Amino acid sequence: MSDAREQRRRATPDDDATARRLACTEFRRPLLVEAGAGTGKTTTLVQRIVCWAVGPGWDLSAAWLAGQGGTVDDERIAGRVLERVVAITFTEAAAAEMARRTGAMLGGLARGERPRHLPEGVLPGDAEDVARRARALAGVIDRLVVRTIHGFCRRLLSRHAIEAGLAPGFAVDADLSRISALAHELVAERAPELLADDDAVSRLDALFAHGIDLEDIERALVALTAADEPAERLLRPDEQAAVDTLRSALLDAGRALDEVVAPLREARGGRRVKDELAARELADLLEALGTVRPDAPDAFERIVAAASACETLPGCLATWSSRPDRMSGTARKALGEQALARLPEPALRFRGLLDDVRRLRPDLARAARELLAPLLEELELRVAHAGLAGFDTLLARTAELLSDARIAAEVRGRIDQLLVDEVQDTDALQYEIVRRLALDGADESRPGLFVVGDPKQSIYAFRGADLAAYDEFRELIVEEGGARHRLCVNFRSRRRILDEVERLLAPVMRERKGVQPGFEPLHAGRTDGAAPGEVEYWVCWQADENGRAAPENTRAAEAVELEARTIARDIRDRHGAGTPWSAFAILLRSGSDIDVYLQALRDEDVPYAVTRDRNYFRRREVIDAAALVRAVVDPSDSLALVATLRSVAGGLPDAALLPLWDENLPAIASRIGPDDPAALDAALAAVRRAAARVDALAPGIPGIERLGHWPSGVSAALTHLAELRTSFRVDPPEVFVEKLRALSLLEPLEGSRYLGAFRLANLERLFDDVLAALGDERADPETLLRTLRRSVAELLEAEEARPEAAAREAVTVTTIHGAKGLGFDHVYVAQLQHGRRARGGADGSTRVRRRARCRGVELFGEPDAGALLARLQERDAADAERARLLYVATTRAKERLVLCATPHGGNAGRDESLLGAIRPVLDDEPLDARWKEARAAGTSVVHDGPRSWRFPALDRRTPRRTPARTARPDREPPVDAWLESADRLAAARRAAAAHERRPVGAPLSEEAHALLREQLAARDESDSGLPEVVAPDDAERVARAAGTLVHRALERLPLGEPLHRALAREIARLPQAATALGLPDPIAERAADRAAELLERFAGGPLGALFERIAPHVVGREVPLVVPPAPQDASGPVGYRAGVIDLLYRDPDSGDLVVADYKTDETPDARALDRRATAYAPQVGAYRDALERLAAPGRTVRAELWFLAAGERREIAR
Template sequence: MKLTEEQRQAVQAAGSVAVTAGAGTGKTELLSQRYLWHLQQASESVSPLEIVVLTFTEKAAAELRSRIRKAVGNKWPDRSDWLAEVEAAQISTFHSLCARICREHPAAAGQPADFTILDDLAGKLWQQTVLTAAMQELDPSCFDVMDYSEWRSLLETLLDDPVRSQALLAVESEQWREVLAQAQRDRLQQIQQSSDWQAAIEDLSGASWREADALSDQIQQILAWSDTLFDPANSNWQATYDEFIKLKLTQAGSAKNWGSADTAKLLRTQCKVLRDRLRDEESLLSLRPNEADDWNRDQRSRIYEAFETVLKSIDARKRQDRCLDFNDLERGAVRALESEAVRSHYQQRWRYCFVDEFQDTNPTQSQILQALWDPQHLILTLVGDEKQSIYGFRGAATQVFRNWQQQIQQHQGHIVTLSQSFRTHQTLLETINQVFEPVLDPYQPLRSDRQPPHPLPPIQQLVIEPEEKDSLEQARIQEATAIAQQIQTWIQQPLLVWDKPSNQHRPIAYGDIAILCRRRAPLETVYGEVLNQAGIPVLVNGGGSLLETPVGYDLQALLEFLVYPSNDLALATLLRSPAFGLSDAQLYQRAQQGKGWWSHRQERPDPAFAAAIKILEGLLRSRFLESPLRLVQQFDRATGYSAVLASLPQAQRLLADWQALLTFLREQPQAHDLELLLRYWKQLQQAEVVLPRPVLEAGNAVTLMTLHGSKGLEWPVVIIPDLTAKPRSQAETVLFDTELGVALRQPYVKEQAAAYQFFKYRKQQAEDAETRRLLYVGFTRARDLLLLTSPKSAEARSPLDLLAPGLEQAAIQPLDPNSGTEIAVTATLPTADAPLFWQSTAAIAPQYSELSVSAFADYFRCPALFHFRYTQGHPGAIDGEGAGTSDRPLQLGLLVHRALELDLRQPEALKPYCAAEDQDLIPQALQLASCFATEPVYSAVREQAQQREVTLHLELSSGLVLKGRADLVGADWVLDFKTDQQPQPENYQLQLWAYAAALNRPQAAIAWLRHNQLDWIEIEFIPDQAERAAVQLAQGDFDPQPGLCCQYCSYRSICEATSKN
């Protein structure tokens, strides 16, 4: 790729450079070429190990490493040493860099040398647990100010970024007063210099009348107020302001006295313009310190003390547990880099440093970079775009990039702006420039050499004007219908778009279109549903949590029901899910009976519920026997759940989410216990942990995505809907300001502290600024055409309102909402009788990174058995004799293990672990358990036993992790209890080897409780076989291994290998 002149300036800059890279201007190519330039200029004297490249996600770091590896390999194919060093170089996230600093200098970082890193998920759950204990150390008087939940919410927010929080709480408590006074003066100056104010004052100043009247008096008063209000020497300007905004406008002014009725009307209008202009700024200009500010000042110190108490307690627990989360890595790096020796170490190691997406840098990361930077020895390349800074909620601050640009200039560095877009055609870019020039400040326009593929206006607007009686949801449905009509019109015309790979124009396809929305909720529930009904294929992609998907809610309901069958809400959720498809009307009729649904299921049998009851009863019988994953797979097979998903709109999305949830269940350490798993699930929800949904290829379908999720992507046609949705307003107890610190909302007072109101005002300003930048990101995703839609006219602070100055300047006229192809959209209801069949509809091939030891033992014995049981979730069947084999032997084994684990000796103690229909097994289970406690054959292992039920994990060289629990562990052996009818040690060799290897024990034994027999198992030859089996599993090898075990296999009637033999 040939570099533009702007790119060449950045690539060949002699010193540090800060690059503003607009959307689609080729920043990734610039980064790789700048990397090559450093290697080329320094030649033999530089190594890739001396070049640091930083970004913000593991995915972005991997892509940058790949791009750099390819560029170095293409330019210097004989430099295998450089290619090897690129693999080892620090091309990573900021957090990985911080982890390196903490590991290499643990003492300076104040961290243990052998710490483990908690990822986002584990870190949030760990913090939730320890925060509860830490809050018990708070002074009880704290709760006079805020209740427990408010304190907890505040502390969670502060703990999200402890470095920033400590800095905020240390800000001089009265600094806000000076900033408020200056902000008010600045705003008055802006008002005075605005064109509408100047025009109104000019009209009023030039007015003349024959005789004084109410209008002339009002004009003279306004002109006097204006002089007083804008007088810099007037310290009492707010008194004038208060009078001005309370002005009652007169309707006086006769045509005779003023020359004409139009003149009088114009002057009255200008009086109103001036008063209303000041009223619009009341949230800022009316603020003045009050008594509540004294209370606020006192509470800030209390918050500081409470935070320090909690942080100290949590840090002590982390040292004890030897674990760090991502925030601790940043804190540790900041602390380590305060040491001159540590700074010198890295300044000598690294000569060049790149930071991509610099606009997303937070103040703590900036502090780390500042400590590493020695302008004489480290050359920086910072690439970002302030206009695309959209992660303020994560701590990113636009001011950080500005400050670094100034620093680089002060040290004779270079500032380069990339303005040529390789994505969008010139006509669309010109219109985007017109829209955002008055909306974003500062704004750097973009340009392009590509011409448009059609004469249509590049930005189109569609505003739906609903009836007054229509709700917002009804208006959104009308908006979505209009979008569907417009899409069908484009497809039928057809609209021409630019094909990037071939560099030619071609007819549009559904896959060329993306609908980007600020919020995720209406994407699936409104726009996706309406487009599906119109016959338009759609795919919801990017962002969101698996726990908050339709299939996530269904799975949670299943877990809830299996743990608590009396939970009517969970049962109702299951019954109306795709698994059973019962209608709301049927559920309502059942609810009218006024009794618990499950406990009274047999009193008045309902045929509509019969199939569901049979399936759920079967699952309840197995809940103490099978793992949660197996229960879910059996539920899927019995109900045809995934098969029904495959027939629904957005089937690809639903099935991908379902398979991702199954993978999640498979990998959890709690996966052996239903109740533990459900508790863990709820902890994830409480901590607001996001389990990422799998990203799918849209193919020939319209992509539905959030604006945040669209960053870095592009489509020929982009639609941005719901532009009149206002931000949610809430009365927050505590407000944070990156410059001014913290302010509290005082309960039970009429007027809040001016500090709190000022912080709220600044927060709204920052949110509005970020919304404007987010809209810019959305606009610049389009290559050829952009459609803006809204379900009603603009309201204050809505995106459409924020865009209004730019849309007016670009002269964008709304389309006729009825101009598209007419389509019929009707509501769809779930069917009353969902099919009860099973088929394999996996959207994603199963990948096993973790397995239970027993599951891997099944694979070791026969891959086909494993595939039936764990991949497909098939319950098994014996030659058509019924649904599966009897589970009573397995239930007996489970009861024996429970009795031994918990030392239970009485029937009543064992009943809670047994389904009602299997309680006749309890005496036999207790008898078998007592054998181990009394029989002489077991006396040696009884006496030497050190631990019971030891949790273990074993990582094979292939990366597969095996998890399990050993029944009994001695100093040099492990032992497993078995209740089989016939001893068959060969079936358990791998299981016993895995237990022994994981616990570093050389011997393994089985206690056959039915036979009073103790066998020591040969395990020496197992490791190589296990490693080979793990590789085969990773390759997806599920070929059967026929043998004697086939005659006992519950899958023999459906296995091809058995039928052939």
Template sequence: MKIFYPRPDILDRIPKDDHTVIEASAGTGKTYTIEHLFIELLLSKQASIDSILVLTFTERAASELRSRVRSMIERVIATPPSPQSPGGNCWEIDPQGKVHLERALFSFDMAPIHTIHSFFQRVVNEHAFSSGRLFEQSLVDSRSVFQDAFLDTLRSEFSCKPRFIPYLQAWLASGKTIEDLQNELYQCHAKKRPILPEFVEQALMQAFLTLHAALQAGGLAEQFTTEAKDNGLGKSVSALVKRIDQFAVMLAGIQQSSCMADILLGFDPEGIEFTLSRVSSAATWSAPVMTYIDALRQLKKHYVSLKAAVVGLFLREVQKRLEQKKRAEGLYDYDDMISHLLDAVTGPQQGALITALRARFRYALIDESQDTDQRQWEIFERIFVKSRPPAQNILYLVGDPKQAIYGFRGADVQTYLAARKALCSQRQPVPLASNYRSTAGLINAFNELFRQDIDAPFFQGEIRYETPLQCGNPQFQALDRQGQDISPVVIWEIGANSDDEVSAEYYKNALGSAIAAEIPKLLNGGLVGLKASDIFILTRSESEGRRVAHYLRKAGLPYAFYKLDGLFETPQAQHILDLLLAIDRPFDESRRLRAWLTPFFDVPLDRLLHCKGLPESDLLVKRLLDWHALALRRNFAALFSSIINESGIVRRTIFFEESERELTDYLHIIELLMEEASAGGRELSDINQLLADYIAKTRTPARDDGSVQRLETDKDAIQIMTMHKSKGLEASVVFLYGGYSKRIGGDSYHLYHDDSGKPVLHIDGTSETKVRAEAESDDEDRRLLYVATTRAKARLYLPYVHPKKYKNPGMYRLLNGRLAAILADPDTMKQKGFIKEVPPYAGDNAGTKDKADKDVVKQWRPSSDLLEEIDESEQFAMLRDQHAGFDVTSYSHMKMMMGGYAAPGGDEERIFDDRSAESGKLTVSTDSPAGPRFGKVLHALMEQVAFRGIVHADGGSAEWMMQASVRSLAMKALAREGLSEQHASFLLSLVYNALTSKIQLADGTILDRLTNVEQMAREVEFLYPYPEDSLPGIAVADWPEVRIGRGFVKGFIDMVFTYGGKLHLLDWKSDILPDYSAQSLKDHFAQHYDLQSKLYLIALCRILKVHTEDAYNERIGSVVYCFVRGMKPDGDANAGVAVSRPSWDDLLAFEQRLISGAMFVGRQS
């Protein structure tokens, strides 16, 4: 018995022993044909699965092909054997054939189904010797590696070599920047086309000199005036003579040694074309005038603009440097995947490589072959087409030239047409003529819309709609709720009842409103079984997509953007950058404030001022510092996870944003940054620079789709996408929205094919090159409109504007003109399934509505009640107090409430000019740094420095400060706070002076130096309940079970040490004071630090369980405040030191004042 499996009839028309072109149309089952042809080759020629090469352009398409081919083999194998054929066209598979298929399935992982780029790179890597490449190579972003090569060449060539300097100076003198130069060179490099016009400096100089000589002829202007009038140029004479004068001014003083760059900078070529377009070669001219005209023709032949000259000179040098860099470092980009293999199959080792590839791959199926370029085709041609004997290697090109829409990416449909001509010299392409996507009615409408047998068909040129399609699925119907067939194509006339021109603004507004009004009707029974996700809205640009989304949002309709470009142009990218910059430098006030405005903290703008100078214990600052610590450890996985999970960004975006677009972008960007961070060896500053480059577009992710936004939701939603992104997709209902107005863009680049068919890039071309470029652009726009319209399965909505009302026509005019012809024939409309409607909001006052809308806005005035500010602060304060949680306060916060001392603010790098004073007063160096950041550096160093190192430093401060370990501590501490390393010596001198100065304790005992203390603990953290009536005080030893009401007091004691049998607490201060005398410090301490010292004492008593006056006197010694800028090792005891010791009664009284709040009365609140 045999397996009988249905075989498509189209396979009978596809030869198995000759090269073939299979031409599809939209919806004709191209992928279906490929998967069945794959099985046909496996069965008919007993080919092994690894000898059939299948290539396509995208990872998604390659993955789909792999899945479908594998499933196809599984289905065939699973078909039960039968004793006889069921009839019809079938594969007859005997047991041996089944075994062959089973082997293919078991070894399916070896099936070479790839993207073109990945296959080319695979070949280069596997044949490294033949291709002359390194075994290990790294994929890089083409823009960033080009930038590196450009900057290298700029430093070593352009800025210092006489050949380039004049052109670089002229470029800058024209108002352009170095960044502009880099961008222009990269754009030309990325086009991968020969650049015209060729810059031949000597020939151009001779042309300028010839014109200059012609202008020197005496009386040229007068003679030209007379002859021009005689030749019938009366209306243009004055303008033509004006050009003669302009040429004379621009070329005044020119000579052979003149600088070409300066000439081009000051020359305007407009007059060349203006003159030559008006003077007739058949007219009679005298010798001087003819010499002038011939000189202009010669100049036109050789002229290049300054931009073209700079590109012509500079780009070659950058490309040389780029190739050297890539070869030396083993780098490649996506484009190199093609060029490397082309070099290999055309280089000296080509024979061995081509032989190996021909032996391995017997067949090749190239999907989407209309998107190949000349280099790709040359590779396929050398491997498969030129093989001998001819039938040894077979090439199948599968594509649809009507869908060739990626010219802007380098695809060249002319290459496909040339390949088709070469392969089809003996036979015609095999067409796929049955559409399985759309209803019969819609297919009928397509055939009418794109028919070729009329005077003005939609497609013009070599690419044509040659084969009208048949319906491959007659059972597919589109019905309304009454069970009636719906009209397949709806033509919406915009501005139907007005004689005014239809502006782009009115068109987009009216069409957007009409779409938003029509969709609910369709979803509510206008088309049975329709879901929101079955609806596409196709635009020409992404900005148009955002525009139509506005109307859907107003109507309450769910929508999603499909593969939206510009991930790093979103506000979300800037929010993440602001956050990461603040994490990198958490004590930079400017960065902190910007981060707190982002949705990761969501601090309201009107509260931002209150967030200046927050203490480290504040939750906002603490979170930044926690993330900073993770970044310092390079634990980026934990950092990004914490940002997502602990910032509240997920909850806020889900609850407060209108869609999941923002959250999807945040997660996508963080994922890409995580990938970069996982490469290893990166600091947070490197990640920040990378993200900043992405945002500035000076670098792009190495992944081909790295800047494409992901679909934000899998919920049922209307899909908004560009026409380009819709290729390969389908939807029941399609609305065309974009392309009405002409796109705004420069005309400096003209892309077209020259007379030999070669694609070229013409910089600052002529009117002739502009016409050629626009013609090719129109052809691609026609193909784009074909792709957009044929996405529809059941209904298509096409806007229409009467040609007389069409203002500033864009690419949609190409389809609009065909609709005008169809609308002129009512019988054809009825037969082919077209209906015409005037949609809501789009019928009247097309030209005047915009002005009327603007007038309404200008005349509107808000009512008085809208202008009244409602003060709800009291109600809010009451609710806040009722529902407040624990308050964790600190000395810094309490000091701010009391209006206490604040260190000098402003720039942390500011140098303070301190005053000199009398005896006992110290002049602080004007080179000393100040500010909270320097204070943090000092505290960090005091926490880490080893006291023993000072004890053993026999050479004094100089020897100690030069120790590598000591200096390293200082450098790192300064770097963490972003302070200059030049402050290291000053910082270490403060530390040394503080630790070696004498201190007289409260009981009169002299401590020679702090390095002599018996025991010490640094940075002693404490947390205790804020004193209140319901809680035991420090004088109570036993604590029953209590309820905390007011919160906690939290902080750190810089140092606790033992000396003379008692514990003393110490705090470092870096205050800059005009006077460090004993009385001055005593007053300063009493005014600004008495509160802090007593909070610390209460903490120490609670830690030590001191509850009585006797225990306090026995165990607690002094409170030592060291003002390090005033401490002097060779001075008197307590120079720069304030020592105090409150009595037990004073401490209890202070506690009561905290409970009552009396200490805050009359202070700032």
């Protein structure tokens, strides 16, 4: 069946099963799996990795290693298998999750457990062999290469930095702060030269006339450098292909419109009507465009000039595209009814193109290019010299690097399997990288390619996600002998929810190649209960004075307020009935109204966690902490001083600002520090004088009596400022930042406020960033200051930090984009009636736009031909993306889906809301009739088969509003409360001091060592087998060295070789090995003799025979073991206990894991041996218990002591 026919056919559960099986068995042919929402794409990726690793991948690596000669053991095979698997994910969190789940699945196989949902028969037949391989793979899981595309590119470029044109050891400037600093320095240095050059001055004048200043120029240079846009390309932007495509688009759209409006040119009324003029202008424009040669140097400017010459046409296009009924009677008569009905569509299409072209300012773009090009060229050199690269540079240089056939072949030679996740969210450049890695070169040299994605969930067009590039890549996979398969069985949502998703989206998600995929139904795969799920629509209309629905009179703000309050109350009520907070999620299209929803949650005492909130630099605690750092590092920053003193760290009231400034505090405070010890005293005196003035004015200052202690807070803040400035000068960065945190008290004060855990996470992130900046030898304090000032002043977008436990104890509030990949029992999709936030338009910024078939540069909002085409494609993609956004939002729900859809009456014109995307379906719903039915029944809910409709304005119970929390207690806390709090603090300090004295780690055998010391002291026996028990005399040193030599010899023994032959070889090595221990020659000789004697006894005794019998079942020798300390271990280590297992094997008779510990003690009789066994029992028992908890839950682990000198084995009872 052809791919086109396969694409048109709906996928069935049988197709789903086929796709899952092929993912685990087909490792040579390229595979593209389109995984619908909730179908378990991550599980499929993990299953593929595991099936490859324990099956063909293992065999391939084992054969290769065998061909290289030398010892081939499981660990070497496992390491090679995993390091030749490369998985590329969309986010670092997804990469970590994939690695974690791969390790967990391998661990389960190692314990003999069959993974859930794994197709039958995809693993090798021998279960024990699979378990053995899985154990080895799980032990080296860190060798698996799972990275984001940027992480993968960075690693590759680090190997080939010179070939890629990067400095060896280059650094990625993630937030572009260092490149911004270089741009700032460059512009500052070149400004005098520019102002002395007449041509440069004229270019600057052109930019300044449009409101573009030097800071805008700096930002433009940073954007172009970060995008790896070469300066020479900037000077020749209008490539012929892009100009020709733009011209053709205008001609095609114009001709389609001209076919409809041509009769208007012949219309005759009493006077020439404007529609006739517009039709003639259209004909003139098409004629002018037809004469433009795309290869002419001024082709782009001529296109813009022709479009700009139209005067009447733009206004008429607005009427033709939206309200043709408002055209003159003469024009309507000339067109006729059929043409009038056809007119809006071609008019709207041409109007969008023409408006974009008419808005262009070629003169400004030319001035910008000529001014920026030489600056950009120099900035490129400085960035290269500094060894910096942006994220886009990683992609561009990797694609360029892989164009070298030799390097590409070398990289392919290191990869056996390449997996790519979320492929629908990538751009043309990333597809190019994957193509060169897996679809170029000879077939036999290519790695297996497995890509997973879902074009229906492609919602990142604003980040460059390109469905046209996706479609081309999908076709390329099929052309190269690959196949496309689909996963359609959903394990997340209930059947009724999936049915509603299909009802809403199947009619509107119609396939348009490169723009919109066709809808694919999902089949319910959940088997945990028969509940069909719930679907609810909430319509937040207001009621008029007669109780009737009033959509026309419902203001958007009122609808949002009612929506937010109803959601909050519903969550609170359901939580009261037993549903955990973490089961709820509120999904928003954008964050514009998020504060309304958060306030409603606060009013109902509902805890919430805002995920992926990019308002980090808008948060009060971040602004205050940034101000503190600036006040310390830059004593002249008076604004930072004010912000610090007014923060919770100082408590300065506004009423004291003027008195303090009258006392010249800013000037005095600028001198505070190690160079002027008297400045602090002068500042404190100024505070006292200002406080006296405030006290005199107190009767006229409302609320000042509650702030009577502010002088103490401000004085303390100034005192700490002095200490911190000294610390910044003399202390290492780690010490300075720790003092910054401790002295400011920002963390405990902010942590005690509402949502304190989130405030603490934000502060921790900021202090970590400060430490990283100060500790980086490439950076300097000026760079840190500039970054903090710019970030706060411009409210730069950055994601908020989030406490780890937040999701377990709070309602999730996030955007639809932020919810991708997540699932919740109850999902409220809010704001369906909201239009989209403008993205990707002409906003005055500078960027490089890349799409599948075009690329270009936009300077200060002015695009070249390629950038304009890309912008038009992005706009088209954004319109189609609305349906996909709704698909993602609705498929997050597991049990209940609530759609807050509030249509407004008289909604004319272009509707860019999510509600508009499904309006063809919802327009048939009789909402007014349902309102009347609910009102007549005295309720707010109407049930309609599988769904229900709720009108919150009809709720009889009004959502409660709690007063805002206030920090104005009626009285001070009683003294007893202060004393009790002080006692608790003192106790906590003592506990913290005791905790600090505890070691980080300790040996697992510590208890056994202590017990043996006690026994030896009581019986006056010597101990020659336990390290570090008594002071080492010569005999003790000999015993220790002999024990070390024996352990090493037994660790090296080849398990497949006869024991006597192998031990003879090890005994021959003993003298050399003893000398290598650094012991005096007499001691080394005696140690070698003693070790030889012990090994000979071992070989000739029952323990040697046992060792040969279990050799095929050995799991490991000298196995390191690290476990967390037991909770009741209050005086032990705080981090871990560690030890080494001498021998770990599986009992060939019972299958139990056995921990064996070698002992080289020489004991005179059986009673002495029993006493030693009792003393050692806790040590080997601790190994056994730890292994049973960590590696084999539910399975039996036994423990043994092997006394080598006596040739006896003692099993340790529990």
